[in-house]
Amino acid sequence: MAAIISERFDSLGLDDPKKLRRLGIMGGTFDPIHIGHLACAEQVREKFDLDAVIFIPSGVPVFKKHLEVTDGARRLEMCRMACGDNQAFDVSSIEIDREGDTFTVDTLRQVRDYYPENVELFFITGADAVFNIMKWRESDVVAELARFIAVTRPGYTISEEQKYLLETHSAFDIAYTEVTALAISSSTLRQRVSEGKSVRYLTMRCVCDYIATQGLYGGKSNG
Numbered sequence: 001m002a003a004i005i006s007e008r009f010d011s012l013g014l015d016d017p018k019k020l021r022r023l024g025i026m027g028g029t030f031d032p033i034h035i036g037h038l039a040c041a042e043q044v045r046e047k048f049d050l051d052a053v054i055f056i057p058s059g060v061p062v063f064k065k066h067l068e069v070t071d072g073a074r075r076l077e078m079c080r081m082a083c084g085d086n087q088a089f090d091v092s093s094i095e096i097d098r099e100g101d102t103f104t105v106d107t108l109r110q111v112r113d114y115y116p117e118n119v120e121l122f123f124i125t126g127a128d129a130v131f132n133i134m135k136w137r138e139s140d141v142v143a144e145l146a147r148f149i150a151v152t153r154p155g156y157t158i159s160e161e162q163k164y165l166l167e168t169h170s171a172f173d174i175a176y177t178e179v180t181a182l183a184i185s186s187s188t189l190r191q192r193v194s195e196g197k198s199v200r201y202l203t204m205r206c207v208c209d210y211i212a213t214q215g216l217y218g219g220k221s222n223g
Contacts, residue, residue, distance in 0.1 A: 003097065005114045008090035009052045013119040024053035025111060025146065026124045027095070027104065031070045032211060033082045034189055034203040036182040038089075040151055043179045044124055045088055048149060052088055053124070054111075055079050059095040059102040070216060072096035081206040105138040108145040121146035127158050127176070134170050143171040152178045193217035 004010055013021045026041050033055070041053045057075045069075075076093055083089040094110055095102050104123070111121060123146040125133075130150040136142055152158060158176065166174060189199045194217050200208055211217065 003094060003110075005094060005111055006052075006054050006090040006092050008087075009054065012052060013116040017116060017118055019118060021119045022048065022050045022122060023111075023115065023119050024048070024050040024122045024124055024149075025056060025108070026053055027056045027058060027107065029069060029186065030055065030057045030075050030079050031186050032075070032078050032189055032203060032207055032216070034184050034186060034207075035201075036184040038082060038086075038204075039182055040179050041089065041124065042086070044122075044149055044151065044177060047177055048122060048175070050088075050122060052090065055083055055089065055091045056095050056107060057091070057093075059098055060100065074210075074214060074216070078207050078210055081210060082204045103137045105136070105142050105145070108142060112145050122149055123147070124149045124151060126150070127152040130174060131158065131162055131166070133172060134166075140171060143173070148172055148174040150174050150176050152176060190217040194219050 006012075009023070012023060013019075024041065024045060026037070028037065030037065037055075041055070044050065045053050057072065057079055059072055072093075073096070076091065076096055079091040083091050095107055098106065098110075108121065108123065115121075125148060127150045130148065133139060133142065133148070150158065163174075163176070166172060184202055189202055192199050192202075193211055196219050199211070
């Protein structure tokens with residue numbers, strides 16, 4: 001029996017096989033998850049009329065193997081806490097459960113094999129990452145498995161030349177959208193915690209409390 005992708009959206013697409021469903025997939029290290037991630041997912045969900053968004057914390061992120069990353073179980077728990085009150089969000093452990101390095105193509109294959117064909121996949125990624133997707137493992141297969149939504153923000157956009165190169169030299173179907181600017185990063189949160197500064201209002205209060213009780217990031221945040 002295949003591993004469950006999402007408890008909340010396990011039956012997506014099965015209620016009416018003739019009705020098209022749209023599933024957003026948001027990957028990332030989420031170390032920790034913050035309000036920028038959540039706001040991005042919500043705005044993309046609304047604009048592209050997605051039925052659901054599944055957050056998938058990375059297992060062993062290939063491009064961050066040189067960095068110290070919090071263990072998967074705790075990153076997963078923080079995501080579940082942050083997303084729990086949004087009925088359109090869920091969190092999946094499939095990358096953390098999978099052994100070996102984490103590659104997007106493996107994740108998309110697993111999700112595609114799990115859901116019926118009337119569920120269309122939309123992979124949400126940052127504009128600063130989308131220009132490198134042609135370098136991803138089996139990028140041609142990735143392009144077949146999902147449509148891409150490249151999220152831009154004021155101050156960082158993809159140039160028309162870059163868009164043209166992607167359109168003419170790859171098979172990727174990419175839509176571009178700008179979300180409300182939130183100058184927040186997980187690295188900033190980690191630094192603030194390590195300095196004993198507050199991360200309240202930068203992430204959900206439940207995540208703040210979890211960081212403090214677990215003693216993550218080299219110190220206890222003051223809330």
